[in-house]
Amino acid sequence: MNSQRAVVLLSGGLDSTTVCAVAKSQGRDIYALTLNYSQRHAWELNAAADVAKRFGVKEHVVFPIDLTRFGGSSLTDRTRPVEKDVPLEKIGEAIPSSYVPARNTIFLSLALAFAETRGANEIWIGVNCVDYSGYPDCRPEFIDAFEKLGNIATKAGVQGRGLKIQTPLLNLNKAEIIKLGLSLGVDYSITRSCYDLDALGRSCGQCEACLLRKNGFQEAGVPDPTPYRDPGSEFLF
Amino acid sequence: MNSQRAVVLLSGGLDSTTVCAVAKSQGRDIYALTLNYSQRHAWELNAAADVAKRFGVKEHVVFPIDLTRFGGSSLTDRTRPVEKDVPLEKIGEAIPSSYVPARNTIFLSLALAFAETRGANEIWIGVNCVDYSGYPDCRPEFIDAFEKLGNIATKAGVQGRGLKIQTPLLNLNKAEIIKLGLSLGVDYSITRSCYDLDALGRSCGQCEACLLRKNGFQEAGVPDPTPYRDPGSEFLF
Numbered sequence: 104m105n106s107q108r109a110v111v112l113l114s115g116g117l118d119s120t121t122v123c124a125v126a127k128s129q130g131r132d133i134y135a136l137t138l139n140y141s142q143r144h145a146w147e148l149n150a151a152a153d154v155a156k157r158f159g160v161k162e163h164v165v166f167p168i169d170l171t172r173f174g175g176s177s178l179t180d181r182t183r184p185v186e187k188d189v190p191l192e193k194i195g196e197a198i199p200s201s202y203v204p205a206r207n208t209i210f211l212s213l214a215l216a217f218a219e220t221r222g223a224n225e226i227w228i229g230v231n232c233v234d235y236s237g238y239p240d241c242r243p244e245f246i247d248a249f250e251k252l253g254n255i256a257t258k259a260g261v262q263g264r265g266l267k268i269q270t271p272l273l274n275l276n277k278a279e280i281i282k283l284g285l286s287l288g289v290d291y292s293i294t295r296s297c298y299d300l301d302a303l304g305r306s307c308g309q310c311e312a313c314l315l316r317k318n319g320f321q322e323a324g325v326p327d328p329t330p331y332r333d334p335g336s337e338f339l340f
Numbered sequence: 341m342n343s344q345r346a347v348v349l350l351s352g353g354l355d356s357t358t359v360c361a362v363a364k365s366q367g368r369d370i371y372a373l374t375l376n377y378s379q380r381h382a383w384e385l386n387a388a389a390d391v392a393k394r395f396g397v398k399e400h401v402v403f404p405i406d407l408t409r410f411g412g413s414s415l416t417d418r419t420r421p422v423e424k425d426v427p428l429e430k431i432g433e434a435i436p437s438s439y440v441p442a443r444n445t446i447f448l449s450l451a452l453a454f455a456e457t458r459g460a461n462e463i464w465i466g467v468n469c470v471d472y473s474g475y476p477d478c479r480p481e482f483i484d485a486f487e488k489l490g491n492i493a494t495k496a497g498v499q500g501r502g503l504k505i506q507t508p509l510l511n512l513n514k515a516e517i518i519k520l521g522l523s524l525g526v527d528y529s530i531t532r533s534c535y536d537l538d539a540l541g542r543s544c545g546q547c548e549a550c551l552l553r554k555n556g557f558q559e560a561g562v563p564d565p566t567p568y569r570d571p572g573s574e575f576l577f
Binding site (some may be wrong): 172203205207217252253261 | 440448452453481482492
């Protein structure tokens with residue numbers, strides 16, 4: 104079987120790591136792309152590098168993109184606080200402060216450039232529309248619109264090398280994603296999801312990403328290997 | 341009349357400067373975005389800053405984006421030569437080496453983020469499909485697909501603040517663009533189009549961008565104010 108080249112958007116979080124495992128299990132040659140968009144901590148980049156190494160990717164590009172120039176999100180504007188302890192049933196009702204304007208459009212655009220230069224005709228991305236945070240650019244209609252655009256926008260598309268956006272997590276909830284990853288041997292202790300990691304790479308346990316992740320492990324009925332800090336422990340450092 | 345906020349993609353070249361003039365003449369408050377994608381020379385950035393100043397833009401963001409990480413174009417990969425002296429009638433027949441994979445998709449994505457954070461619902465871009473170089477991401481179907489995507493991808497779109505991509509040059513040839521700009525008072529001597537500027541900001545006169553520009557001034561029947569270097573003069577420095 105010929106292996107197929109695929110770009111995987113890899114943040115180092117739970118979802119994108121699972122996507123990487125699925126792509127690998129389906130025999131893809133992986134070109135991993137990590138966008139460094141001035142996140143609050145470099146720990147996410149460490150996690151992405153660890154994951155890339157474990158999955159034996161062909162190439163891992165860490166691409167700097169300074170979205171703080173635009174602001175407009177608690178993830179890219181340090182003067183805005185990350186929301187904490189939002190009740191689970193409220194997550195997804197409104198678009199939260201962690202929404203980064205046009206984030207997935209920008210990320211997929213860069214993945215499109217990477218894919219075209221490496222001769223890959225697939226982009227894998229860990230969006231899902233079940234346990235998501237209400238971001239407009241995680242919906243199936245967004246993915247469809249981007250796939251259409253990608254096929255019009257590029258030399259590869261014009262020359263008939265069709266682009267496919269692969270979203271294996273689209274209809275899974277967090278517990279199902281975790282079970283899928285564990286069945287493929289993912290070690291979630293090296294992944295990070297928290298919007299507010301401390302200097303030691305420990306998760307806060309209270310932001311939306313932590314709440315969804317914690318709940319996922321609970322619902323999956325498996326131990327949560329995430330290193331959490333004790334409430335208030337950041338004051339010790 | 342209430343003025344309307346608009347993001348203008350401004351490279352400092354002939355086309356984007358004309359777009360800026362049209363947006364200004366239609367009463368827009370301009371938020372200029374210049375993408376610094378490791379072009380061969382910083383002169384383009386100087387030209388963009390000059391243009392932004394002359395048009396009294398509200399804000400000018402110069403956004404660094406290192407497309408050399410992906411390569412695949414003579415504009416972002418210095419080991420690949422820029423094509424010179426291609427006969428005018430051949431330009432547009434094949435996609436040339438100056439094609440930057442997914443360039444306009446990336447640029448419009450960043451403009452989308454800028455627009456959303458500044459409350460602008462228009463993005464102006466100087467693509468045209470007449471005197472163009474055969475780039476797939478300069479075609480009307482590409483622009484339509486991006487407009488659709490932008491309205492799905494963002495909080496602003498979901499909340500009904502429709503996004504419009506404005507392409508006032510889409511169906512004009514270079515001579516018509518020049519005449520339009522001159523009628524609006526554009527000083528083309530401060531703009532740069534060349535893919536191979538020298539250290540003094542002088543144009544080569546032989547790359548595709550220069551050939552199209554030179555021909556445009558000739559067809560418009562107006563003097564070409566572009567500073568060209570003499571062939572071979574770069575060896576004097």
